[in-house]
Amino acid sequence: MSIAVNMKKLTMVQAITEALKVMLEEDESVLVLGEDVGRNGGVFRATDGLYELFGDDRIIDTPLAESGLIGTSIGLAMNGFIPVVEIQFLGFIYPGFNQIMTHATRIRTRTQSRYTVPLTIRVPYGAGVRAPEIHSDSTEALFAHIPGLKVVVPSTPHDAKGLLISSIKDPDPVLFLEPMRMYRTGKGDVPTGSYTIPLGKGYRRRNGSDVSLFAWGAMMKVAEQAAEKAASNGIECDVIDLRCLYPLDKELISESVQKTGRAVIIHEAASSGGVGSEVISIINDTSFLYMKSPIKKVTGYDAPVPLFTLEDDYLPDASKVLQAIEETVRF
Template sequence: MDVKTETKTQVNTTQKLTMVQAVNDALKTMLESDKTTMLLGEDIGKNGGVFRATEGLQEQFGEDRVVDTPLSESGIVGTSVGLAVNGFKPVAEMQFMGFIYPAFDQLMTHVSRIRAKTMGHYSVPLVVRAPYGAGIRAPEIHSDSAEAIFTHMPGIKVVCPSTPYDAKGLLIASIEDPDPVIFMEPMRSYRAQREEVPEGKYTLEIGKGKRVQEGTDVTVIAWGAMLPVAQQAVKQAEQQGMSCEVLDLKTLYPLDRDLIAESVQKTGRAVIVHEAQSTGGLGQDIMSVIHDTSFLYLRAPIERVTGFDVPVPFFALEDHHLPTPKRVLASIEKAVHF
């Protein structure tokens, strides 16, 4: 059973898009349909952003709605907070997730707490778009996977699509959500594939994952750029006669606990794949969900395949740092043959 929930309006035909094109299409769709939507970020207007995710939008919608900002992440997020509590739906772009740290104070002390501090009188319909991850030969501060920082901020949702279709539907849903969302975009996946994406407006439910394929021997859990890595390993495992179920979480907070529990209770084994470092990584929270809901169903210890506990290294060691299909396959074999 696929737990994906979809709401469609004004959808007629489809077009084959890359993920970065799907992001652009989602932003365009919201700028057209909702006059309160605004985009803010460094070089997002005239230059169309580092990855051209906002290309052509300032020309179409004007400088008042697609705003080139000074080089100040705390200023971008701080301004967006003010806009959000005054009736706008700002979408703030961080050029890279590693650049988000100067805005940490704004996110932790204001963005995540305003609904609680005002007893629900104010919400913060703010989306922070954050390209993340290694594998594109960028310097280390550009390549961080810092999702666990934000999943530990109550009041903020964290979304991470793996495909162009999901990127558009989840980004529109995030912009329409009354609460703040960190929208993680895997840079490695921006132009890695094309997929049929509906024209017009549609949304996918935040907080719901997707069963990518059915299996009976082991559950492999991934998201973002690690989903294709996991799928490559699963193909190799299947050649050895192992039946693998693959889950794409899509939302990292709140986690789809029901999907995780249902799958692990069926297979009795789990392999979690993420490129962030092991210590304090989201994999530990997923392990807690499995232990809380499915401990007595486990037939082997839970396996994790992650980045190492170091800053993302420079080019020569970058591929060694990232999880590979070979490492994922070894963990699948270890779990199945325990």
């Protein structure tokens, strides 16, 4: 069949809505729960129209109580349902952290696999949208450190749909982080119907031989912009979208740096203890003797995300990444 029949141009938030609709139609045990996800369609309208299609026994508005919401969903998941929880912002998830840390991720071990927790927690994250305090956190490293929890971050509408369907189908808990600055910044080709993208597998966005760039979520656009500028200076970047922060695609990371001998890692989270440090550890373990220069990180600062007047200064941008690329190549 033709591309026109099989593909649609969608924004990321539209692709997420499509993924939810696909899974709600495919499996009656799938439920969507969250604050204002019903008649209002969610804070970013990611569940818009689903209430009218599936009713209030499948699209469930909940109280403003993240701990109760996640705890209730763990119970549902252990009893035959497949809950998909929406937390309005990553900074709002902390009251529910105990339920994730001490219950959702341990049930399989605690019951010797008699029970699993097929729970997907969708969370908008990141800065760049001029939001108030606590609305722009990028604390993915907190969750990537928890055994038993997969941490997934799409950077395109195509990946958002395929990765979300894979997350909902997964028998274990998944934290699905959505870069909210990319919700409506552009449209991409998205296949119609159901399709999956394997969790734990990165993707090469650009092929190059001089330096490897590793990023995810909203920082993929920054990495690609920097790679384009570097190319005009004769530097070809191998741009890797990690897509899944736990488990990381160790094979793709090592294959890329063994080809280029150089690496720059970009994330908007604080530098200390970030996922970028784990990427460096993987490179050192697998590819140390291939390296031609020290690894560079371009990250946010070790400080809370500032209010919007300083937000752009806090975030990595293409010029900061380009400087790191040039310093790495010139070393």
